[in-house]
Amino acid sequence: MGELNIVGCGRAARTLARLWAAAGTLTIGDVLTRSPASAAEAVAFIGEGHAAASFDDMRPAALWLLGVPDRDIAACAQALAESARVRPGDGVFHLSGFTPSAALAPLAARGARIASVHPVMSFADPGIAITRFAGTPCGVEGDAGLAAELDHLFVAIGGTPFALDGERKPLYHAGSVFASNFLVVILDAASRAYVDAGVPPETADAMLAAISRGALENVLALGGPHALTGPAARGDREVVALQQGVVSAWDADAGRAYDALSALAFALAARRDATESGAQ
Incomplete structure (x- = not known):
């Protein structure tokens, strides 16, 4: 020993x-x-x-x-x-x-x-x-x-x-930041949005648990492109733009995060569509 x-x-x-x-x-x-x-x-x-x-x-x-x-x-x-x-x-x-x-x-x-x-x-x-x-x-x-x-x-x-690979650790670590640290930030923003929209805190907690667990299980089972749902997944840019404005008015930092994440969501949906088209 x-x-x-x-x-x-x-x-x-x-x-x-x-x-x-x-x-x-x-x-x-x-x-x-x-x-x-x-x-x-x-x-x-x-x-x-x-x-x-x-x-x-x-x-x-x-x-x-x-x-x-x-x-x-x-x-x-x-x-x-x-x-x-x-x-x-x-x-x-x-x-x-x-x-x-x-x-x-x-x-x-x-x-x-x-x-x-x-x-x-x-x-x-x-x-x-x-x-x-x-x-x-x-x-x-x-x-x-x-x-x-x-x-x-x-x-x-x-x-x-x-x-x-020691030289690639900063990029590797960013994966953990997205998967863990930023997940906490995003879930906190989601909880605040629910409550500020009038949802009782205990109901907001239950909603947050159900939807986040479901999303994680879908990602692990299906992969990101096929687990994505919501307006970006449907290509509904008008709804995304309107919602981004509402979120920005509520919390400017959250609005900027919503905008950046929406861009990534549209790109993820495009990857899904390209994969499905190639399989036909």
Whole structure:
């Protein structure tokens, strides 16, 4: 069993650490976050480990996880490299879906092996995430040897690893942003539109659940072009234009989103029509 040190232990990192600790796959060593209090909170959730106050307080480990936001990855890697806590041959990885492992270059220059793993799921609540992680696709890129080790570690807690191209991660990650982050934004706009149009909140919630679940099931079963319904799917540009005006008057940002999404919907409908024409 190897030992894992963690620098930056947010929702994703603490979820994974707890799963590894519970499975007996890794021993959790030192945990460093922005404050001793948050480090202690992370250790309490994980169930093992030591809350560190600084890099100087961290002991050696064969594996290091940088669970910091994208904007902090490069600076964190530089600071960790300068701390001389990482030894040649140690593995260091981060969890970003956007940033490639190359951002850890200062550590590679000191002999560390570097990689990244992006678990494709929402970690909004670690307590819930630990119950839903099994089956999660996990995109892996970086040093081949370390990537193979990480494949094993993620499989051990129910993950499904797949290989990523580090140079194409920004586009890859945009897919997750559309499928998850923007979905939340769109559903919030839908809920506000229902309520502001006079629908009782409890009825709006029921409507939102039914229509969004149905749409997702249709996309998964039929594919996007054949799952599309509504005025854009029917080519009714007049209705779309009139509705876009109403939405813009209600909420200017939502109106711009409606306009952009309508353009994508018309393009999707055109792809469906072209496919059906070609099949005849």
